[in-house]
C-alpha cells in the first residue's frame with residue numbers, strides 16, 4: 022500500500038479531548054474518528070487492527086469447539102419480556118419503535134436471541150452440547166462513554182453462549198472458554214489475569230473477568246506474582262480434563278481495587294509476593310445455569326424422553342476495546358508499538374528522498390519484492406521531510422521499518438529498524454526481504 026494514496030490522517034498535536042494514551046494515539050495515528058459520543062468511525066489503519074484481533078479471537082473460538090453465527094443487532098422486545106430483562110435493563114438499553122409501533126431495541130447483549138435460536142432448532146440430547154458465538158456490534162447507552170473505544174456506546178464484542186445437559190457439562194464448557202481466553206490474549210502479546218467477578222445484569226453465580234495488565238489501565242488490581250509467569254495452555258489441552266488448568270489459574274489471590282482487602286489473611290500470607298498493578302477488563306465469562314433457559318423454555322428431550330432445561334453460560338470479549346487495551350500495554354513516547362500478530366502492516370518502507378531516481382527505484386523494487394513474499398508493507402512514498410516520515414512511522418507503530426536513502430542505495434544497502442527495541446541494522450535489500458519473510 023502506498024501512503025500517498027492511503028487515508029491516514031495523522032495528527033502532530035495531542036487532541037484535547039483524549040484523556041488516556043490509547044485514545045490519544047488512536048486519534049493521532051488516524052485509526053478512528055468520533056462520530057457521536059461513544060460512537061466511532063474506523064478508518065483503514067484502525068480497521069486492519071480490529072480485523073486482526075477478530076481473526077485471532079475467531080481462530081481460538083473455533084479451536085475451542087464454538088460455532089460462529091450472526092445474530093441481528095436490532096432485536097424484538099418480545100424476547101426480553103419473556104426473559105424478564107426488558108424492564109430491568111433500564112436506560113442503558115437503546116429502545117426503538119418501528120413504523121408498526123412494535124417495540125424493538127439495539128442489542129446490548131444476545132442471551133435472549135441465542136436462547137431463541139437454540140429452543141427452535143435443538144430438541145434432543147443427541148444434538149448436545151452446543152456452543153455458538155458471533156463477533157458483532159452492541160449498543161449500550163452508557164451514562165459516561167469515555168476514553169475512546171475503551172468505553173464506547175457502540176462497540177464490537179465477541180459473545181459466545183454454551184448449552185449443556187447438566188452442571189458437569191456446563192462446567193466443561195466454561196473451562197474450555199476459560200482456556201480459550203488465556204490463549205487468545207496471549208496471542209496478542211497480553212497477559213490476562215482471570216479474576217472472580219460479580220455477574221451484574223447478566224446474572225448467574227460463577228463469573229470471571231479477564232484483566233490485562235497495563236500501567237495506564239483504568240482499575241487497580243492485585244494478584245500473586247505467579248500470575249505473571251504461568252505458562253499458557255496449549256491448544257492440544259482441549260483433549261484433556263481442563264479442570265486442573267482452571268484450578269491452577271484460579272487458585273491464588275486476585276482482586277480488583279474495590280474487592281481488595283489488605284488486612285485479609287490471604288493477602289498477609291502472600292506478603293512480598295503480592296503484585297499491585299493496573300488493569301483493563303477485556304473479557305468476562307459467566308455461568309448462569311437455567312436463568313434464561315427456564316424463563317424462555319429452552320428444553321430438550323433427555324435419553325428417556327424426559328424434558329431437560331438446558332444449562333447455559335455466556336462468554337464475552339471486548340474486541341474493539343482490545344485495540345485500545347493493546348496500545349495501553351504497548352507504546353512509548355513516540356507512539357504505538359504493535360505486536361506482530363495484530364499489526365496493521367508488518368513493515369513500513371520509508372523513502373528518504375522521493376523524486377531521487379535511484380532511491381525511488383530501490384523502494385519500488387523492495388515494495389514489490391515484499392508483496393511477492395506475501396509481506397504486508399506500507400510504503401511511505403510521500404514528498405515529505407525525512408523527519409516527518411520517521412515521526413509518522415514511529416507513531417503508527419508498525420513492527421519493522423525499512424529505511425531507504427540515497428547514500429545507502431549507492432552502497433547497495435538499506436536500514437532495517439525494529440520498532441520495539443529501536444535496534445537498527447544495515448543490510449542489503451535482499452537480506453531485508455529475507456529477514457521480513459521469516
Ligand code: 5CA
Pocket residue numbers: 129130131132161163170171172173174176178179180181223302303304305335336337338339340341342
Ligand atoms: N453477554 C455477556 C457475555 S457474552 C456480556 O455482555 N458480558 S459483558 O457485559 O461483560 O461484556 C463483555 C466484554 O465487552 C467486557 O468484558 C468488555 O471487554 C467489553 N465491553 C463491555 N462494555 C463495553 C463498552 N461500553 N465499550 C467497549 N467494550 C465494552
